[in-house]
Amino acid sequence: MKLLYEGKAKIVYELDENRCIIYFKDTATAFDATKKAEIQGKGTVNNALSSILFALLEDSGIKTHFIKKLSDREMLVWKARRFDVEVVVRNVAAGSLCRRLGLDEGKRLKRPLLELFYKNDKLHDPLICREHLFLLGLMKDSELKEVRRIALRVNSILKNFFEDHGLLLVDFKLEFGLLPDRSVGVIDEISPDTCRLWDMKTGEKLDKDRFRFDLGDLMEGYRRILQRVQGG
Amino acid sequence: MKLLYEGKAKIVYELDENRCIIYFKDTATAFDATKKAEIQGKGTVNNALSSILFALLEDSGIKTHFIKKLSDREMLVWKARRFDVEVVVRNVAAGSLCRRLGLDEGKRLKRPLLELFYKNDKLHDPLICREHLFLLGLMKDSELKEVRRIALRVNSILKNFFEDHGLLLVDFKLEFGLLPDRSVGVIDEISPDTCRLWDMKTGEKLDKDRFRFDLGDLMEGYRRILQRVQGG
Numbered sequence: 001m002k003l004l005y006e007g008k009a010k011i012v013y014e015l016d017e018n019r020c021i022i023y024f025k026d027t028a029t030a031f032d033a034t035k036k037a038e039i040q041g042k043g044t045v046n047n048a049l050s051s052i053l054f055a056l057l058e059d060s061g062i063k064t065h066f067i068k069k070l071s072d073r074e075m076l077v078w079k080a081r082r083f084d085v086e087v088v089v090r091n092v093a094a095g096s097l098c099r100r101l102g103l104d105e106g107k108r109l110k111r112p113l114l115e116l117f118y119k120n121d122k123l124h125d126p127l128i129c130r131e132h133l134f135l136l137g138l139m140k141d142s143e144l145k146e147v148r149r150i151a152l153r154v155n156s157i158l159k160n161f162f163e164d165h166g167l168l169l170v171d172f173k174l175e176f177g178l179l180p181d182r183s184v185g186v187i188d189e190i191s192p193d194t195c196r197l198w199d200m201k202t203g204e205k206l207d208k209d210r211f212r213f214d215l216g217d218l219m220e221g222y223r224r225i226l227q228r229v230q231g232g
Numbered sequence: 233m234k235l236l237y238e239g240k241a242k243i244v245y246e247l248d249e250n251r252c253i254i255y256f257k258d259t260a261t262a263f264d265a266t267k268k269a270e271i272q273g274k275g276t277v278n279n280a281l282s283s284i285l286f287a288l289l290e291d292s293g294i295k296t297h298f299i300k301k302l303s304d305r306e307m308l309v310w311k312a313r314r315f316d317v318e319v320v321v322r323n324v325a326a327g328s329l330c331r332r333l334g335l336d337e338g339k340r341l342k343r344p345l346l347e348l349f350y351k352n353d354k355l356h357d358p359l360i361c362r363e364h365l366f367l368l369g370l371m372k373d374s375e376l377k378e379v380r381r382i383a384l385r386v387n388s389i390l391k392n393f394f395e396d397h398g399l400l401l402v403d404f405k406l407e408f409g410l411l412p413d414r415s416v417g418v419i420d421e422i423s424p425d426t427c428r429l430w431d432m433k434t435g436e437k438l439d440k441d442r443f444r445f446d447l448g449d450l451m452e453g454y455r456r457i458l459q460r461v462q463g464g
Contacts, residue, residue, distance in 0.1 A: 101350065101358065102352070102355050115363075127359055132333065
């Protein structure tokens with residue numbers, strides 16, 4: 001199979017004209033990959049969680065690239081033309097939002113906040129507004145409208161789902177692309193690498209912030225999320 | 233008179249309930265005031281240019297805080313409740329836009345680009361989008377609409393005016409406030425401290441970038457702008 005793309009946490013292979021296989025690696029990175037480690041089992045858990053969450057979204061009528069989980073580390077997906085944009089949806093202030101705007105971590109936002117970032121490692125993924133999207137030619141207006149609509153709907157679905165399992169969805173990052181049928185769909189992964197998830201009772205952080213800020217064993221947090229979501 | 237506010241380049245005194253006097257200092261600062269100098273005559277030229285440009289806007293039906301020039305360094309203005317937002321309008325890529333998005337300086341933008349920054353020294357005036365404005369409670373939706381409308385109209389007026397005098401208006405920063413009659417108006421100053429102006433023929437930079445990047449005598453550039461604008 002042809003290697004299409006190797007990112008920090010995943011490798012994408014082309015299976016045929018319309019389908020790809022995503023391979024989940026064990027590599028964890030943070031702060032523009034200045035912090036990096038191999039964490040055994042991360043790829044397996046992220047593939048398991050992503051597969052569960054993509055299936056949930058598909059069941060709720062959201063277009064995604066997900067076809068099925070193939071093995072412990074492999075997911076079968078539709079081939080997509082990726083938009084070079086990271087879409088972040090926030091329910092609670094945390095991370096870069098707090099640093100940028102001087103907000104206190106943990107502040108509940110009155111309504112979900114949607115932010116756009118230009119996916120560009122060299123430029124350190126800068127925040128962009130609607131006008132920059134068009135200036136950079138990253139998306140058309142109609143595509144942005146669809147992306148916003150889907151992202152907010154995904155937030156509502158995931159937030160309720162995690163709450164049912166005792167987890168607070170603080171924020172998360174989505175990527176989007178054009179699927180083979182030309183529709184806009186959610187691509188990439190949805191995992192504790194891309195979602196901030198806090199225990200609803202204790203406030204304990206179970207996501208990648210454990211790795212970023214050395215808050216505890218990463219895999220213990222990830223496995224607890226997987227267990228909760230699987231009803232364990 | 234009561235001192236209301238002392239900024240990096242100006243002092244604002246309260247004259248009466250509805251009016252203030254702005255005093256233009258000679259201080260020049262750049263890069264969050266880490267670079268600073270006293271430049272004799274800057275205040276005088278900036279007051280002269282601001283007064284000419286505010287009068288031009290008023291004549292074109294734009295609401296501003298400008299009443300009249302009082303003396304070499306003093307301007308009489310309406311008292312305003314300032315929005316803590318800097319509005320930047322760009323016609324040509326330069327400065328932070330190039331650094332943030334990797335654009336080449338001098339690239340003409342297809343349409344004017346309007347950017348918003350949170351006026352907050354501690355946070356280094358971060359870029360914000362529409363949603364952050366509301367999150368931070370900086371402006372109401374109706375006020376933002378009015379600010380955008382005025383800013384783009386000001387760009388069109390100033391761009392044509394400077395072009396008539398051989399100057400390219402690359403970009404500029406505006407501040408806005410609520411005037412005593414509760415309408416949204418342009419406040420602060422409009423000068424080579426807040427506008428990037430290039431000679432249309434030679435491309436020479438005549439504005440504060442001379443100070444920022446040691447490109448030549450600041451006052452020579454500022455005086456050439458004033459002479460051009462006065463038809464000299």
